[in-house]
Amino acid sequence: MQLEINTNRKKHKIYKITIGFFVIIGLLTFFSKTINNFLLPKVTVTQLQKGSLGDVFENQGVVEYKAKNRIYSTNSWFIKKINVNVNKFVKKGDCLAQIENDEILLQKKNAQLNVLKAEDILKSLKNEAEPNKDLIKEKEIELEIAKLQYEKVSKGIDEDGNILADSDGKIVGINAMEGSVTQPNQVIFEMVSDTPQYCVSWKVNQDEAIKYKVGDKISVSIKIRQNNAGNKGGNDEILDTKNLVMESNVINKQYLSNEKVYELSANLNSNGIVLEEGQKATISINKSSPSYNQVIPKRCITEENRQNYIFVVKERQGILGKEKYVAKLQVNIVDSDTNNCAVKDVPNDVKQIVTDTSKTLTDDSAVMLR
Structure with a gap:
């Protein structure tokens, strides 16, 4: 009877020890995985996408x-009064400003006399018994120049020394002041059409x-x-x-x-x-850009020795069961924009590509997905 009791106690003790052993193994395995997972690099992943690249600059x-009508001074003009302001609408022939007219009248008279003189000389040459064609041609050119000079002096100014608008429009620039003297060919007024x-x-x-x-x-x-x-x-x-x-x-x-x-x-x-x-x-x-078959974020790319690489996530059987790890893969970049790039020759079986990691990655290192 005592022998049977001792045998049962021994079996019960062995049973407890066995249960305790497996519990300890389980705990060690659990904590080992937990510790291992805690130490592993944590990564986020993306997939290859089809699409275009593009940036907004x-x-x-x-x-x-787009177009301005500019009114120039043909000589040194003394501006007595300006009659318009910027943004004022005017009609063709409106008086924009008044200038000292005495010198202008004298210039116009001299220019007109030059035209008349050139016409008389040309008429005399043509009435000769044997006209000199070369000389006539030369004087015709001189006559045209004299007419242009007269038009230049007279352009845009009436007999009273008023500078007149040569078209309808809006004044958008005034480049002279009352009491000032202009330079020859100075822009005095700038105008645009009513609907610029x-x-x-x-x-x-x-x-x-x-x-x-x-x-x-x-x-x-x-x-x-x-x-x-x-x-x-x-x-x-x-x-x-x-x-x-x-x-x-x-x-x-x-x-x-x-x-x-x-x-x-x-x-x-x-x-x-x-x-x-x-x-x-x-x-x-x-x-x-054109559409590409393999587009990934730029942050997936790691550069080493002027070569570009990505880390792809794979799965294998480890000591503690199935685990994730990364494989380093060289890629060729064919185009890029600010955020993304197009690559080529990435195998079709690549499903997950690392975009960010909590620790530095090396080829074949185990990782944990976030």
């Missing part, structure tokens, strides 16, 4: 009038110029002022601003050697909205 430019056309111009360095070519589609954004429609008090002095966005195309690209930059321009269609010369504009261009 922006530059700052200014609004300009606009363009935008901007300058870029040689690196940026590569992004633009004549004909490229661009987007132009301009901040314009408008009356605050929500102003219940009717106070027109309170204004809001909004972005006026227009689509256009590059029409001109030229290199300015003195500034070592490229100047570009594009026409603007403001749909009747009045713009101001000198307004700032933001020019945007979206450059897109």
Whole structure:
């Protein structure tokens, strides 16, 4: 009886020891996996995508009038009075300014006398018994020059010394003051039509110029002022601003050697909205590539010794069961933009590519997915 009791106790003890052993093994395995997972690099992954690359590039430019009518002084004029202001609309023949007329009248008289003298000489040569054709041709040219000089002195000025508008339009520039004396061929007034056309111009360095070519589609954004429609008090002095966005195309690209930059321009269609010369504009261009079969984020790329690599995630059987690991794979980049790049020759069985990691990765190292 005692022997049987002792045998049962021994079996019970062995059973407890066995259970304890397996519990310890289980705990060790659990903690081993936990510790191992804690120490492993944690990675985020992505997949190969199909698509295009593209960037939006922006530059700052200014609004300009597409065409201006400029009124010049033909000589040194003393400006007695200016009758118009900037942004005033005028009609053809309106008096823009008054100048000291005595000297102008004398210049016109002398120019007219030169025309008459050239006509008399030419008439005499033609009436000779044996006209000298070469000399006649020379005097005809002199007559034309004399007429042009007379027209130049008379252009835009009446007998009272009034500078007259030669077309309908709006005054957008006045480059002389009352009491001042102009220089010959100085621009005094600048005008645009009642419905002016606009363009935008901007300058870029040689690196940026590569992004633009004549004909490229661009987007132009301009901040314009408008009356605050929500102003219940009717106070027109309170204004809001909004972005006026227009689509256009590059029409001109030229290199300015003195500034070592490229100047570009594009026409603007403001749909009747009045713009101001000198307004700032933001020019945007979206450059897109062809479609590629293998596109990944740029942050997937690791560069070593001028070679590009990616880390792909694979699975294998480890000591503690199935585990994830990474394999280093060389790739060729065929195109890129700010955030993504197109690669080629990546095997079709690659499903997961590392984008970010908590620790530095090496080939064949075990990892844990986040």
